[in-house]
Amino acid sequence: MSSTDLDAPPLKLILAAIIIVVGLHVLTAVALVAIKTPEIKVEPKKDTPPIEIEMMTLPVKTVIPEVEEVQEVTPKKAAPKTESKPEPKKPAPSKPKVAPVVKAKQNIPEKPVVKAKKADIAPVVKVEKKKPDIIKKEVSKKPIVESKVDTSMADSQREAEERRKMLAAESQKAAQEAHDRAVQDAKKIADAKAAREAQAEANARKAAEDKAAKDAAQKAAAAASNEPVSFTASAADWASAPNFSFPTRAARRASSGDTFKVVLILRVNKQGGIDSARVAQSSGNSIVDKEAQRQVSSGKFRPFTKNGVPVVGNVTLPVTYNVP
Incomplete structure (x- = not known):
């Protein structure tokens, strides 16, 4: 110890105090170990x-x-x-x-x-x-003990099973209804298709019958129209009239102011064209007659019709020439 620390206790006193404290702790621990812990007596359950x-x-x-x-x-x-x-x-x-x-x-x-x-x-x-x-x-003699069983899990399972059965029944019902609707829709589609096919067959049959009747009528009309029908010149309507002029070759044998008249019979087809021209009455001059046949062939009539059907016609056409 230094000479300046006068108030500090001596070392032996400090050691003695430490030993005493440690000894007291040891004695306390031994006393605690030696003391018996009181046992807790559990009273047995008395059966009433x-x-x-x-x-x-x-x-x-x-x-x-x-x-x-x-x-x-x-x-x-x-x-x-x-x-x-x-x-x-x-x-x-x-x-x-x-x-x-x-x-x-x-x-x-x-x-x-x-x-x-x-x-x-x-x-x-x-x-x-x-x-x-x-x-x-x-x-x-034995006391009745009411045992309470927790049925919440069983109840939840039962409710879940009931819900599952209900959902299954609803699903089955919905599937059955969907199947019935599908069957009804398919039947409606099939019936509509059959009706359309039947209508188409009926229309086709009617069209065929109408066409056959029309063809027969056309054939009959054609057969009838192939027979020439006589028309007068006044009933004829020129679509393109020919240009009739006195031929210069026939002027040598004719005098000025003479008149030549020739009557022609024309075969007019269904389109109005002149297929042929023959002399029904001669003018007395062969040159005039031939020239009249040639000139009339350049013309065209409107088609002749009978009952609305074009026919072949025979037209009697008188042609008069004046010598210039």
Whole structure:
């Protein structure tokens, strides 16, 4: 230790204090180990014995009347009356009949003693005591323990099963309804297709019949139109009229102012064209006749019709030439 630390305790004192403290701790630990821990006694569960209940009825007390005997009575005293206790719920016994007191004659020295007759008492009926009805209610010796079972899981499973069955039934019903709708739609489509096909067949058959009838009518009309029909020049309508002019070659044999008339019969086809021209009446000049046939072939008529059908026509056409 330094000479300047005067207030510090000596080292031996410090060591002694440390040893004392350690020793006290050790002793405390040993004492704690040595102390026995009190054991906690668990009281066994007492089984409460069952309670026995007996239903008992109280016995009815039957009162037996007591009969007192009548003693001899002197003339001075009134005869004693016999009293009887009434029985419960039974008719009271009749009062005992007491004989009248007879007074003794004076000439008789002795006093007569009148004996009272015993009262007529109804016979005592012995009432048997009924044993009380004892109702024993047996109670189980073992205490009934109501065990509570947790049914929430079972309930949830049952509800889940019911929901599953319900969903399955609804799904099956929906599938059946969808199937029925599909069958109905397919039937409607098939019926509509069959109706369209039947209508198409009917239309085709009718069209074929109409076409056949039309063709037959056309053939008949064509056959009829192939027969030439005679028309006059006034009934003919030129689509393109020919140019008729007196031929210069025929002028050598003719004089100025002469007139040549030729009648032609023209075969006109269904289109109005002139297929042929023949001389029905000559003009007397062959050159004029030929020139008239040539010139008329350049013209064209409008088609001749009969009942609205083009026909072949024979047209009689007179042609007149004037010599210039």
